[in-house]
Amino acid sequence: xxxxxxxxxxxxxxxxxxxxxxxxxxxxxxxxxxxxxxxxxxxxxxxxxxxxxxxxxxxxxxxxxxxxxxxxxxxxxxxxxxxxxxxxxxxxxxxxxxxxxxxxxxxxxxxxx
Numbered sequence: 001x002x003x004x005x006x007x008x009x010x011x012x013x014x015x016x017x018x019x020x021x022x023x024x025x026x027x028x029x030x031x032x033x034x035x036x037x038x039x040x041x042x043x044x045x046x047x048x049x050x051x052x053x054x055x056x057x058x059x060x061x062x063x064x065x066x067x068x069x070x071x072x073x074x075x076x077x078x079x080x081x082x083x084x085x086x087x088x089x090x091x092x093x094x095x096x097x098x099x100x101x102x103x104x105x106x107x108x109x110x111x112x113x
Contacts, residue, residue: 003075012088 004010025032057064079085084092 003072007075007079007085008088009085009092012090016089 005014021035025035087095
């Protein structure tokens with residue numbers, strides 16, 4: 001999970017979403033209260049779940065380690081095949097806009113000729 005969170009595209013997308021959520025929270029006190037309550041609820045559930053699951057994870061640790069290693073290798077291969085994952089979301093969006101603009105220009109040129 002940590003490795004996925006550190007992928008540039010994922011990390012920057014989380015930052016964009018976080019920034020988008022922060023603005024409405026700051027401008028609407030009622031929305032801030034609801035979001036704060038929801039965040040505290042999620043934190044409480046996460047902590048309670050973690051404490052319950054910890055003994056099971058200790059028993060399954062060798063299997064979890066093997067699965068983690070396998071997932072890490074898969075993520076590395078995915079990163080090699082999709083270099084897009086190593087770019088921040090802003091760069092991906094800019095490249096997508098450029099590609100779409102050039103394709104639209106090609107289509108316009110084909111239609112007008």
